[in-house]
Amino acid sequence: MKASLLALPLGLALSLGATSAFANTGTINFTGKISTASCPIEIVNPDSGAVSNLVNLGSVDSGVFTGVGSIGGGRGFQMRITPGSGCVLDPAKLNATVTYTSVQGGAGDHYGIKPVAGAAKGVAVGIKDNTNTLVKNGTKSAIYPLSETDPTLMYFTAVYIATAATVDAGPADADVNFRVDIN
Known part of the structure; x- marks a missing residue:
């Protein structure tokens, strides 16, 4: 009998504790933004228009x-x-800037070469804007004025740039992400 009387207060305490957990209320905060549709960006070959x-x-x-x-090459x-x-x-x-970021990394201000077998060493890709200024990895380009009604072409030049005293031959491909900010 003593054992069952001792178990009763313990059972009551546990059931009250479980009940109070369901009585709590709270608030969920949602944040977000409704914006206009983004504009598609096309990469165009200036020679062929492709x-x-x-x-x-x-x-x-x-x-x-x-x-x-x-610097070597240029396209x-x-x-x-x-x-x-x-x-x-x-x-x-009606102004735009472009920020490029290196997918491969490892090239400082420039854009790293893909780390494939036999890849070129001591070189990276550089991107120049319409002022002939190298656009550093993660920084904004020069400002490009946009047309509200007509297509706008923003001109850039990709080059190879030496990152070491000696450049070793090999494949020199790079992937670069971009973001266009319109302000």
Whole structure:
């Protein structure tokens, strides 16, 4: 009998504790933003007008590079923003900047080469904006004015840039993410 009387207060305490856990209330805060549709960005080959996300830098002789910071090769490309069908530009915000970030990393201000077997060493990809200034990894380009109604072409040039005193030959492909900010 004593054992069952001792168990009774313990059982009551546990059941009250469980009941109070269900009596609590709280608040959930949701945050978000409703925005206009984003505008598609097309990568355009200026020579052919073809739309593709591939910019072919071709083959550059390793002897062209004379030291850190020297540039070899060069290929122009454009980014096109076309207003219409879901892409509405605010007339008060008709300037764009582009920020590039290296997928491979490891190239400081530039964009790292893919780490594949036999890849070129001592070199990275650099991107110049329309002022012929190298756009550093993670920083904004020069400002490009946009048209509210017509397609806008933003001109860039991709180059190879030496990151070491000696550049070793090999595949020199790079992937670069981009973000276009319109303000």
